[in-house]
Amino acid sequence: MHTTTSPSTDPDRVPPRLANNRLLASLPDDDQLQLAERCETVRVENGQLLSEPGKEMRYVYFPIDCLISLLGVAEGRMTLEVGSLGREGMLGASVVLGHEQAQVRAVVQRSGRVYRMAAGDFVTEFHRMESLQRLLHRYTDTMLAQAIQIAVCSRFHVLEARLARSLLITRDRLQSDKFHLTHEFLAHALGVRRVGVTKAASALQQQKLITYSRGNIEILDAAGLESVSCHCYDLFKEK
Structure with missing residues (x-):
């Protein structure tokens, strides 16, 4: 950094x-x-x-x-x-x-x-x-x-849902389905260990919601990603 x-x-x-x-x-x-x-x-x-x-x-x-x-x-x-x-x-x-x-x-x-x-x-x-x-x-x-x-x-929702929320917010802020976020940065942002980010990202990738390689992320199914995200995302829409 x-x-x-x-x-x-x-x-x-x-x-x-x-x-x-x-x-x-x-x-x-x-x-x-x-x-x-x-x-x-x-x-x-x-x-x-x-x-x-x-x-x-x-x-x-x-x-x-x-x-x-x-x-x-x-x-x-x-x-x-x-x-x-x-x-x-x-x-x-x-x-x-x-x-x-x-x-x-x-x-x-x-x-x-x-x-x-x-x-x-x-x-x-x-x-x-x-x-x-x-x-x-x-x-x-x-x-x-x-x-x-x-x-x-951060206190009550599972990591996979929190990661989905974070990715959706990033997409909205950048107005793009493709962006770069490293495991290290996501771990700092979500307050977890890198291994946790790896597991959560793998789960989203297995559901064909995203692709994630060397920090390069592409959201393949925004609606599907929103469905697995926590409802906190609703607060951030179009802000």
Whole structure:
């Protein structure tokens, strides 16, 4: 896993509007223009750390075409995925509540681009912009509900169903039936040993729901995969 925390700046200029992120695209045009003046477009790479619990959040991020996994961390080494972000969301919303330090480990799950804004600038715009306040209140409430559901899921649902749920969420975030996830990453995300991921993935493959080879995953039967997934997946649909 890479430990670099400073994404490289994209040579392309930031567009006048921020329509490539669905969260920002829901804001009025004038407010998007105001935020765009404070944003830059950067590229983030697979495995890159964007935040670490207890470390200062210097920036907030709005994914364009990448995927970011949010991991809760215990004792510095044990992890559990508590959420994931695609172009529908953002990383760092808690800075507007006065939390200058990150609460989760944010790891890039798929390389791509993000809009990046200095945390201080984002806080300033939040207090100035009523539309952004309303948007973040709804968004943080949704993210809290999802984190609670994942905690319940991790305690009470079998691994095979949890893996199916995770794969379906990844497909929805990336809008693709094909993606790359290693056994190691899935073990960290699901809070289990790699052998458990291997057994669960094999079970899904034997049912001809997925193919899985060297981390390359293809969902063959989305409806079938949803049928073996836990009902927690319903909470994440189209979010």
